[in-house]
Amino acid sequence: MSADPSPRLADPAPGTGEVEIRRSARRTRSVSAYREGDRTIVLVPARMSEAEERRWVGVMLEKLAAKERDRERRRTPGDAELAARAARLSAQYLDGRARPATVRWVTNQNSRWGSCTPAEGSIRLSHRLREMPEYVVDYVLLHELAHLLVPGHGPGFWRLLEAYPRTERARGYLEGAAGAARLPAPPDDGAAT
Incomplete structure (x- = not known):
């Protein structure tokens, strides 16, 4: 030919x-x-x-x-999908009591996985989480949702997270990811933020 x-x-x-x-x-x-x-x-x-x-x-x-x-x-969710995910997690693990005003991905958090401003009801997740397994994203999101109910990392805060069955596994994953990226170690109280 x-x-x-x-x-x-x-x-x-x-x-x-x-x-x-x-x-x-x-x-x-x-x-x-x-x-x-x-x-x-x-x-x-x-x-x-x-x-x-x-x-x-x-x-x-x-x-x-x-x-x-x-x-x-593998498409990562946008802010609207992230807010819907937060609502589902709040309903499933926090009896729907955590109701954020905003939930969004941000690119300016390089030393934290997520943050919450309870006074504003805002939750922000680091864009670095987008490539991580869903259970890890769910844990960080649930961690920040719990901050809407309990601002600090005291015993009452950790009791809220006991309902999530993959808490320890997700925390281990985040510790490994932080070590691989040479980020500061999380606080001894186990905070995701």
Whole structure:
């Protein structure tokens, strides 16, 4: 088969959008694909047979779709979703008594995981938590929610967190993350803030 330097459109599977095949004489074995708007571009070697091309287009479409599904699954919540998560945690573990006025992600907390200003009813979580497991985010959020009810880290505060079954595991995770990032160790009272 001769090299066809001009791109052409493939006949994709239904629902996959437009697929453009680009053959390259410089490409000898590798096949790659990427999205460009609503179109998928598949780069193949110029000497690849049409049967192999069809097979690789299918493989690459599935790989792209899997990567997009994974990206969507790992998508981090925005402030509205974080506020809804706080409401669910408050209802589940604090009988709905902690009602923050605002809950939001912030980028200016590099030595804390979260903070709470009880007088304003505001909770802020560090953007660094976005890559951590959900149970860790839930723990820090619940920790800050508990501060709306009990400002300090006394026994009454820690009793509120006893209901969350992953408290110790989350605290261990945060200690490890702080050590890896060479952040200051959390206070001896176990505070997440």
